[in-house]
Amino acid sequence: MKILIIEDEKDMLQNMQETLVKENYLVETASDLNAAISKVGVYDYDCILLDINLPDGSGMEILNFLKENEKTEGVIIVSARNSVDDRITGLNTGADDYIAKPFHMAELNARVKALLRRKKFDGSELLKIGNISIDTEKHIAQTGYGEMELNRKEFDILTYLATNQNRLVSKSALAEHVWGDHIDQADSFEFIYSQIKNLRKKLKDVRAEVEIKAVYGIGYKLTLT
Template sequence: MKILIVEDNEKLILELETFLHEEGFLCEKAENVAKALEKVSIYSYDLIVLDIGLPDGSGLDVLKRVKEVDPDTGILILSAKNSIDDKIVGLDLGADDYITKPFHKAELNARVRSILRRKKFEGNNVMTINEIMLDIQSKEVKINGEVLKLTPKEYELLLYFIYNRKRVLTKESIAEHLWEDNIDLADSFDFIYSHIKNLRKKMLKAGCADYIRSVYGVGYKFDLDR
């Protein structure tokens, strides 16, 4: 799962980034409105942790832009203790939840996971699709009841396929989602093929149907009709 943290406090953004990485999330950061708008225009995110009071404007402008380009993105507002109006406006604009500073990391984690469950997994921690069972809390995958051992990247790749199973995914979108904006430094996307090949091989060996379909000239699709 990929998260963008929009926050101008350097100490807090580092703490949030470190904590969310430890919880298994891919994280990027933006310290102001301009940087955040640039990122959401180029990349897609599962969730944005969004401070409202930023040095060059309001985080509400970022919220509005996100809802224009990708309305399914989850939004968790970081608000100051007495900023009731910001919370109300943010929720009216489509934010999913808010958390008031200062907050405990455990509460942040709970709210982040709650939003992702609602947005991606219909409110559940466990998703079952045919012979595949995926637990987003424990990050455990089972095929026909047997645990499938995956690398962290393979797990994130399968997760990305599953919650985008009705869409064709380009190599670029897969690379950006799994390797963050560092992917701009890559010479090619050939390594994507290797990760997909390894994931498919493990799933087939475990007795899973071959759901990962190559779409010529475009990318890949998780196709349950195969």
């Protein structure tokens, strides 16, 4: 899962980032409005943690940008405890939740998990396709024939393809979702081919009733066999 933190307080930003990275999320950051607009204009995120009071403008502009561009990122507003008006305006503009400063990082983690469950899995931490069950909380994928031994990237690829079942996912979208901004440094998609090859073998080993189909030159989709 990919998260963008938009926060100008350096210590707060660092604490939030470290907390979410420990939970195995792919985390990117922006400390001002211009940087945030640049990121959400190019990349897609599962969740955005949005501070309303930014040094070069209001975080509300991010909510308006998402709405105008029909983007579906889940947004949690991070606001000062006395900023009731900001929270109400943000929720009315399209934010999904809010958390007031100061807060415990455990609460932040719980809010993020709750939002991701609502957005991706209709409130459940289990995603089932055919005979395979994917536990997004415990990072486990298994069938009745055994548990798949997946590294983090393989699990992220499988989950992303599963949430887009039967939909063609381009190589660039897959790479950007799993590898984030670092994809810009890559010369090719060879690293994806390698991960997909390993993932196919591991699906076969547990007799999964799904397969990863390649559409030459475009991308992949997960389908039932």
